[in-house]
Amino acid sequence: MTSQTSQTSPDLQHDCAEDSYPAVGPLAAAEPGRLLITHVRPYGEEETSVLVEDGFIKEIGCDADAEADRVIDGGGNILLPGLVDMHVHLREPGREDTETIATGSAAAAKGGFTAVFTMANTQPVTDQPVIAEGVWLKSQELGLCDVHPVGSITKGLVGKELTEFGMMACSEAKVRMFSDDGKCVADPLLMRRAIEYARGLDVLLAQHCEEPRLTEGAVAHEGETAAKLGLRGWPRVAEESIVARDALLCRDYGNRMHICHASTEGTVELLRWAKSQDIPLSAEVTPHHLLLNDDRLHTYDGVNRVNPPLREVRDNEALRDALLDGTIDCVATDHAPHGSEEKCCEFEHAKPGMLGLETSLAIIAEIFVHSGLADWRFVAKVMSERPAQLTKLPGHGRPIAVGEPANLTIVNPDATWTARGAEMRSKSENTPYEGMSFSTQVAATILRGKVTYEAELS
């Protein structure tokens, strides 16, 4: 477990971090042998066959009956680079009753993902190398999905003292993103220090934007619906004030930063401004903030409680436009499993969060591709390429080309399936899409040449 990279002197930390790009910690081995994928359409374009050898793409446009150890008939489906999710909660260590690295990896593979970043609000909090290494090494033993641990920005997520970014960045987990997600780093001086520290190591900070004084006791978007239903409101300004503040901190202290789960029209305006000023601020949006709004709260069903809350139609529209024009960089699921006792209770007491890994591709395809707003190259960009670029993650989000690692997803755009919490690979069932039908389904997922998921043929 020990290596020369666990040195702690500041100089070595710096060198190590530089060396750590593009390397990652010890990877699960690529699948040896030859895998032939026939009749697939890369990015939804011309049909071809792809030959994978020892985990890498060896040939595109090969003979459909080339010799191989295994053949997958793509059936004319779409081939995308394996999806990358910058924001999930796999709950291990501490809440293995709701999700584990194993069940979360299986859910990720079923959703088309080959790499995910799991947030630090575990129990104990991922604020030390040993916890991060445990997550990373377990995911590599399983070999279903690369699960990269996110380190916390502050010790114990209490917002008082910074963690040792350098130690975590240099650990075997090679932590490359830090976030207190679930909580906001509300103290502006502490955030300034975090930005300065992160800059030296070239790691990404991801902020959960929520001014805590403005959301005390809040459970729903502050608006007409919450007022009618008697629910305490979470105003847009609680998010936007932190986005604005952090954009300015980013500008003045010069490091890139990432906004988690953008949820309001105003946040989009601020991001647009920041990008126009060349401030290195990136952002993600969740499928649920693109698709759902607070109309759903009338049933008082705890499954609809999420943080930030479901907002209004005009926010959905602004977020969609922003993803289309690049103001928002990527999609992230914020996959947040909870047990039924945490969701089937009074709305105010329900834990915020929704499942996302197994439905996200279907939702993004529905909103953008089936509607004609965008094509599959767009989906590859916002669900694979951009998240891999933002996290400087090697081997993922790469073009489908000879010599690249075979991290791939085969997508059936003409399936018919219905989301059911009970049928999810996730250990929890809290999907807000229960009973909803979709037409896009992952047919197979491939990690370094190994098939990690394959839909049952109907």
Ligand SMILES: [Zn+2]
């Ligand atoms: Zn969050």
